[in-house]
Each structure stands twice: as structure tokens, then as C-alpha cells.
Amino acid sequence: MNRAVEAAAASGIEYRVVEHGPVGSLAEAAAARGVEVADVVKTIVVRLADDDYRFVLVPGDRVISWPKLRALLGVARMSMPDAATAKAVTGYERGTITPFGATTAWxxxxxxxxxxRAISLGGGAHGVALSVGADAAIETLQATVADISDPTD
Known part of the structure; x- marks a missing residue:
């Protein structure tokens, strides 16, 4: 088990670990996990200010709406950290990031x-996913729920 799986287990949420080989796209990840692209939920790290980050969960068939997210958070600016910073503030490499077991509970x-929905989140390691009920994940992670995405082009 890795840190993400251990954190999911410790939280009491019902989950299933799905292990698969390397994938090169969201569509490949969905196929490997046996789900629709919309059910692969991307965990994106955004930075509001120095040492102030958020995890943003977005369905695989959508993208962050920056205007909607800025309005929700009441900020004029935010950015996505580079890969090294994202790893430093979450403990996970891009492509594996999940709120479960992150080094800081942003x-x-x-x-x-x-x-x-039933969703598939990053599982803290390449080729590992956590299948969970979205409503249970929202409750467990004490997530704020809002319309913060737009369709992909």
C-alpha cells in the first residue's frame, strides 16, 4: 500500500484500488480503469498565494473554468504550480496527485x-487509481462543491 491508499483506508471511505499499466492519455486511463472519461476525476493543484494551495477535482471530460474558480475563491489571480512545486506541496508527482494522503491537507x-457518480481518482502512484463514490469522497474530504468547470474544446 502507498500513502494515498493508506489514507483512504484510514478515512473509512469505501474504496477499491485499481492497478493498471502505463497510460499516455486520459482516454487510456479511463479504458484501463474500466470507466468513462467523465468518471476519471483529475486532481489539479492551484496556487492562490505563497504557501496557499487548493485541490480542485474536475471530471475528465471538463476543464477548470478559471473565472468561476476565481469568483468562488474571491481572488483576482491564481496559478498552477510547476511539477516540482506541486510535488513539494502535495507529496505526489503529477499524474498521481490525490487529496488522500497528501503531505498537506489543502x-x-x-x-x-x-x-x-462513481469516480476514479489518482491513487498516489503511477498506474494506481482509487475508485470511490463521489458523494462519499466529497464528505470525507470536506470538499466545497460548486460549478467550477467548462466543457473541453
């Missing part, structure tokens, strides 16, 4: 479209 914001 606040979580979930797009409203994940509610009521």
Missing part, C-alpha cells in the same frame, strides 16, 4: 458534476 473544491 482545502478541496469539487466540481458539482461529480456528485452522485
Amino acid at each position: 482545502p478541496v473544491i469539487a466540481d458539482a458534476r461529480i456528485r452522485g
Whole structure:
């Protein structure tokens, strides 16, 4: 078990670990996990200020709406940290990031479209995913739920 799986287990959430080989795209990840692209939920780290980050959960078929997210958080600017900074503030490499077991429990914001679904999140290591109920994950992670995404182009 890795830190993300251990944290999911410790939280009491019902989960399933899905291990798969290397994937090169979101569509490949969905196929390897046996889910639709929309059910692969990306965990994106955003930076509001020095040492102030958020985990943002967005369905795989959507992208962050920066105007909606800025309005929700009441900020004029935010950015995505580079890969090294993201790893430093979460403990996870890009492509493996999850709020479960992160080195800092940054606040979580979930797009409203994940509610009521079974979702697949990064599992803390390449080729590892956590399948969970979105509503249970929202509750466990004490996530703020809002419309913060737009369709992909």
C-alpha cells in the first residue's frame, strides 16, 4: 500500500484500488480503469498565494473554468504550480496527485458534476487509481462543491 491508499483506508471511505499499466492519455486511463472519461476525476493543484494551495477535482471530460474558480475563491489571480512545486506541496508527482494522503491537507473544491457518480481518482502512484463514490469522497474530504468547470474544446 502507498500513502494515498493508506489514507483512504484510514478515512473509512469505501474504496477499491485499481492497478493498471502505463497510460499516455486520459482516454487510456479511463479504458484501463474500466470507466468513462467523465468518471476519471483529475486532481489539479492551484496556487492562490505563497504557501496557499487548493485541490480542485474536475471530471475528465471538463476543464477548470478559471473565472468561476476565481469568483468562488474571491481572488483576482491564481496559478498552477510547476511539477516540482506541486510535488513539494502535495507529496505526489503529477499524474498521481490525490487529496488522500497528501503531505498537506489543502482545502478541496469539487466540481458539482461529480456528485452522485462513481469516480476514479489518482491513487498516489503511477498506474494506481482509487475508485470511490463521489458523494462519499466529497464528505470525507470536506470538499466545497460548486460549478467550477467548462466543457473541453
